[in-house]
Amino acid sequence: MKSKLINYLITLSAVFALQPAAYATFHLMQIEQVIGAVDGDTTAQAIQLRMRAAAQNFVSGGKLVVFDAAGLNPITILDVPTNVTNGQVGDRVLIASANFPSHTTPPAMPDFTMTNLIPTSYFAAGSLIWQNKSTGEILWRLSWGGAAYTGPTTGSTTNDDDGDFGPPFPNPLPSTCSTAFLFQGAATAKSTTNAADYLATTGNIVFTNNARVGFTITVTLPTVSITAPDPSATEGADNGTFRIKRTGGCTGNTLSVFFTISGTATNGADYRRLKSPVSILAGRTSVNIAVKPIDDTIPEPDETVILTLSPNAGYTIGSPSTATVTIHSNE
16 A cells, blocks of 8 residues: 555656646746836836736746847846735736836836836847746747847747747837837737737836736826917918927827817818818927918908817817917908
8 A cells, every 4th residue: 555655656746747847837927018117207117927827926936137239238127036926827917116106096016126127228129038047048038129139039938939039029118108018919828029929009008916906107198289470371472370389298109189270261262271180299399280371363351260279188288279370362
């Protein structure tokens, strides 16, 4: 009886010994979401991991390391000190900087605080890895910057069938407004390529901790106003000009501004047709709208073009919110 028990235990031990290392307790993990700065605040950073399988919550075996554009000068973002509680498929682990909670609603409660930030010099191009701290195995890699990143894109085949996570995502690491890299695959998905797998998201961005609580990044909305720096236009002579300006908030993204058109002049008949919305391009604070009179042979009195800003979720309306250009006839 005793010998049978011993033989059973030996057999059982052999079975466990033959299980692939990839199915250990922290290996099947995605780097799901990364943000380098919120609204330009480079001290507000976050990295979200997601479990591809159950029982991957023994994360103290892993660490996060970032490299520069040449794949050199590694900096350990976090050598994970402890495990987390929840370990179901799709459960997440949130690693964030100390200042990140000041940019979320409610204030974020990360599972771990970054020991080191991702340097701003790595934003243009770089690479972030989830690594087995004991063996050095690279379990997941996210590289960015397109051709500007010249370092390795490889790792193990645990989470990528050919072990090559490249080519890199083409964009720099998000650091303006509310933009993050987000893995588009399912919770169980492996990597194919960084360029195909990730998306630069905008709008409401939610980071989630291991307790399954979500934290939404809050970004100050810009305030828009309208003026008429050139309020006079004449048929056959010169144009008038409206100017829509944004202040505050983020200028790193293109902003669409909506307006209504009124006045005694007819849009498309007395002047070249104007269409709402107009776009204030990324990096710019204003956009001009030209009022181009249509020259006709009909004597007529002065006519007005009035633009009034319309509400939208992407901005608040300031003062002045309406402006007028007067068109003069040349007859």
